[in-house]
Structures are given as C-alpha cells and as structure tokens.
Amino acid sequence: MTLPLHPLDQQLFTRAQALLDDEWIAHDADLAPVLPTVLARNVGQDWHKAGTFRHHLVGVARSLTLWQQPRDVRLLGLLHSVYGNAFVDLVKFDPASERARLRELVGESAEHLVYLFCTQSRTQFVQRVLGGGPQADGSLVLDKDGQRHLLTPYEVAAFIIVSMADTIEQWFSWQDDIYSRFPNVQHRPQAVHWAASLWPGPMRPTGRMLHQIAGLGQALQHPGLQGLLPVPPVFAHCTQHLSVASEAAATSLYWSVIQQDQPLVDLDVATAVLEQAVRHNPWVGEPQMVLAQLYLSAGRRDDAKHAAQSALQCFSAWGNAWDKRVQWDAWVAWTRILLQSATEGGWPERLDKLNNVALRG
Template sequence: MEKARLFLREEYAAIDPALPHWLSVLRSTGASECFHKHGTFFQHLVEVYRILKLWGAPDDVCRCGLFHSSYSNSYVNLAIFEPGVDRSRVKDLIGDPAEQLVELFCIVPRQELIHDMLLFRFSDDQLQEAAASDRSGKKSKLLLPDGFITVKNIRNGEDVRLPRRIVAVFVLLTMADFCDQLYNWQDNLFDNRDGELRFSGNHYWALWPGDVQPGLWMSSISRMGLLLKGLLNEEEQDNGICDAPAAIALKLPPLFDGCSKLLRPVDQIAARDLYLEAVGADLKRQGFDWIAGKLRGACERNPWIGEPHLVLAQLCCLEGAFEEAAVEAALGLERLLQWGTAWDKRVAWEAWIAWGRVLEMNAKEKKWPSTAWGMINLGLVK
C-alpha cells in the first residue's frame, strides 16, 4: 500500500526524482491531448508506469513503460517524439538502456511477436508445462529453444534479433499495456465474445465508448503470465545467461499466483456476467442472498478480480455483517493493488481504492449509513 499511496497522492518525486520532469516533458509534447482508448495517451503512459512499478519491474522497464509508444508502434500512431530526430533527447531523459527498449518496442511487430509467434502458437497445456518450475536443467525448451527470436523491423523490413530476456520484457510490457487499456469496446471491435482475445473480428463500426463494461482480457493476460514465467524458466536452465542490454533483472508480477495459474475464458465470461447481474440488481426486490450469491459466484469463477469483493463488502455492511465486510474489503483492495489498474473501468482505479478503504474502515468500526445523506457523507479515510 505504501508504494501505491505515493501514486494516489501524486508524490512523484518520491517515486523517482526525475519523474516530475518526465511528466512535464510528456505534457509538453501534447500527450495529454491525444486520444487513447478510455482516456488520453498521457494518462495511459502514467498508468502503465504505475502498474509496472507496483509489479516490481526494474527501473529501465518502468521508464520504457512511461515512454513505450512515444515513437509510434505497430499498434497505434502516437509519435510524440520523432525516432530519427528525438532519440538523443529521450536518451538524455531516461538513459540509454531504457531508450533502447523504447526504440525496440516501437519497431517490432508486436501482434506478430507476442500473439502469432508465441501466445497463439502454444496450447494452454504447453504454456502451463513451460511455466512449471523445474530446476533440474533437463527440461526441454519449448518456447525459444535457441534463446532468441527474429522479427522484421516494421519501418525498414530488416531483421531484428531479440534475445529471450528482451522478449520476456516485451511480454511484461504488453501485460501492463493491455490490462490498463482494454474494456468491452475492444471486445466489440474484435468480436471477442469467446473471451480468447484473438483479434479476429473487424467490427470497426462499434461506437465508442460503448457501455464501458469490464472487458474479456484477463484470460489472455493469464496466458501471457504463463508465457513470461516459461521464458524465465528457460533462461534459468541456460544458467542465467542473458544476451540483453544491461542484463535486465525481471520478476514475475503478483498476478495469478505468481503467473502460475490459467484463467479459462469461460470462467472470465461467467464471472463478468454474474458481477454485472449483481451490480445492476435492486436489493429490496432481489434480496441480500440472491445478490451475494452472484458476487460470490463471480469471485469463485475469477479469483483475481477485486471489484466483486468490494461490492460484496458494501452489501455485508448494509446487512450488519461487519466481520465479513472487513474480510471482503481487504480482499478487494489487495487484488486492486496487485493489478495497479481497475477491471471495471467505469470507475477509476484510484476511486476503487478509496472506496475500498472507506468500506474496510467502516466495517472495522462496525458502522454504516442508514440514509442517503449518510452515504453522500462518506469520504474521509483515517
């Protein structure tokens, strides 16, 4: 919570002394005026940086996250810096190793690299096998047996050789990038009804922003987590040899039990539907048991989302079940802090955290408003 509190209070200099200057530079480029999915490009860059920081990523990877698409890339045209002109400026800002990552990130065909060449190439069973711990050194290297992969530079068509560690960095960056920006507008665009996020549809007419319901992206992130863990396992079998700039040290995000579990698409769909039924219900008409059952079902089908726990905490406070409310509020907060972003993006991550803390505080004090004005009065967290 202490690291998250620095972001919540915008005490950026305490996170990195150079961060306030970086943010000022990004604003001066117009990043806060550029569209990006459910906000501005500036907001997206800051939130990806926050996610990576809360996941414990190395400084150079976090800095890359803050500038990650600033030369434009294979997904989106957001060149707030000209790659042929401004690279030295960006190097002066964030350092050579981080800028090299930014430049690489912007020239690789990321959809082809992460999805076609890796994520969609292997089955769930193969990814789970690659991610399984095995320190014997005898396990076959399924993902990148040669320790590298070659892709084409999207700007000039030349070969780009990516060592395994850099591929792992790009998987981690893509996890943070996707979980910040995806919600059901993208599901509508790509016809992601099955929750596998294969980007196979072409519903370009999907009206923005849609209803901004939670998207079906978390199953794909769980597969990326297995892929990341598998890549790091393979490198460990190579006795830690790291053919990469600055020998970037990586750790697994605190998701899916250390990136060891798979969330099935059918479970993420069921969890979302149960959650939406619950939050759209009328307590006086459907009753506590019916709504609580939906929320508990959502938590069972997808144990890694926080928002259903917080809604259940409020429900328990209304019923005077304060001990259960405190437990649910703590669980919801824990998960939201682990992600560093909201699953239900109809409300900002910061607001979910503040709401969760209000719930937890009041549950521990065994009190809850019984009037509408009392609800409006909620806000202060001690």
C-alpha cells in the first residue's frame, strides 16, 4: 500500500533553513528590537513544559515566522503570555501598570492582541471555536465576569493561529496527563495521580492534541476568516482532518518502535509498524524520519529518499518538533543527513561509523 508521503516544497524548506540558527531572532527586523526587554525579565530562567519560557516564546514566534504571519501576530506569539494567563502563573509585565510601556515597545495593535490573548479565557475560546465555531461574519463571543466580549474576525484568526503554534511548541505526554481531555479538563488530586505528575515523564509525543490543532486549523476555512491571515502550511494548509483514533494509533505505533518494543534482530516488523503509523498520521515528520533510516539500513535508498523528503517537508511546515526528546533543529539536521545518504549513497555499514556522519557541502 502506498504511503501518504509529501513532496518537499523547496521554498518552504528555504524559509525553515533561515530559522535553524539560534540567532535568527536577533536579526529579525520586527522581533529583534523587543527581545532585549523580554530577556531582561528573566524568561531564560523560567521553567516552561519541555524547556524554558524563553525557548517557548521563541519557538512560538519561529512557527509564526515560518507561517509568514504579519508583525502584530508574530509579536503576539513572542509575547503571548507576558501578562500571565489561566495556564501559567508567570507575569512578566503587570497588566495593571505596564500596558503603556509594552504599547510603546510594540505598538498599539500588537499590545492589544497580547492583552486580549492573556486576559480572555483561552479554554473557552478553544471550546467555542471547536464547538459551534465563529459567527457568520467570523467574530466570536466570549464570556468573562458576567460580560460578553466580542472578538473581531481578525482577532479570532490571529488567536487560532497563535494557539496552533503555542500548542505544537509545548505539548507532549506529560501534558496529555495533567491536562487530560483539554479543553474539558477534570480536576484530579495531584497526590493520587503522582505518577502522572512526575516531570518530564517518558517524553512521549502527544496522543491527543494534533487532532485539536487540525480542528483549529480547519476553522480558518470559515468564510468570515478566509483571507485575513496567511494559512499555516500544516495539514495541507489546514484543509485536512485528523481523527482522534488515527492520532492515538499513530503515536502508539511510533512509540513502540522508539521504545524497541518490536523484534530487534530484523527490521521488517519495525518498518511495517512505522509505515502504519505514517498511514494513520502523515502530518508529522518524526515517524517518517525514523522510517527513512530503517529503509537506508535495508538498502532501500529510493524509499528512504521519499520518506526523508516527506519528513523534511513536515518539519519545515511546523517549525517545531512533535517528539520533544530533542529540539526541532536537531530533527531537521538528522533528516538532512538521511536524505543526503539516500540521494548520494554512503550510509555506514558499521554501527560505530554512525558517529561520523555529517552534512557535506
């Protein structure tokens, strides 16, 4: 059965390449002027899910940059939690006294988006976008403190896109448990569920949230939201659905290979399991990348090339890793080595020589 692999969009990959260097943001005309002020608030020292708060803010901004979002939306990504919110107790700017300072730094439109994003209920936002969806004109009503607040279509589109980037940057198995069934989270006693509480846990990729990200993306196809902002390139430019069952199956199959819960002498079973994972969820790069390496080990260079190209396309579309065990740039680097070996030959026969592989040229 043919695998649902993707051709590599060279323009998208070129945009992704420009973001591989950690210093990319220091050279970004829109974000660089804001960065020193943000860093001065010790965001590089604060814990945040799979890294630090700095890693998170920059990672969200990276996806939004890759997705060619305008300045105010990218600044929202970089600053999306600085006033604090219901999910984190971090408050880097006091909304009661420092709004004018942030407004002076980033401009009125960007600060307005940041303030709304931090102070409105994001749980309610996700529930309503995925539930009834926006109103006919693309606007959305949220309730807060007994008052109704109307988000404009532009604000709805911006919040959807930033929520997609925010989720893919941070979510992994630890949050699957502590925020189980988000946005409809049940309040469970921490001491009783101590095993789920242990951070970072097994670092398994999420088995729940890509379905939700896909649903948010599909909401951008609403007539009232179309054309307001560039559509992220994930899920075939937000046109494709990912079912709950398919996501769960793909994650479990992938993880069974990573945990070596398959026969280890020959690679036929692991290969078949990964192929099935890709069929269930063709929208993330890591299963395709591991599959490319298995194909190389089996001498199937053409198959390895197609799988590596598809993996690279997925990594280039997201700008963040699905499997958080290593960072996005490391996944991209290893995938490029696999693609190079599949294209030019030279995959090591000796196990120890894997330590020597490097990009050429």
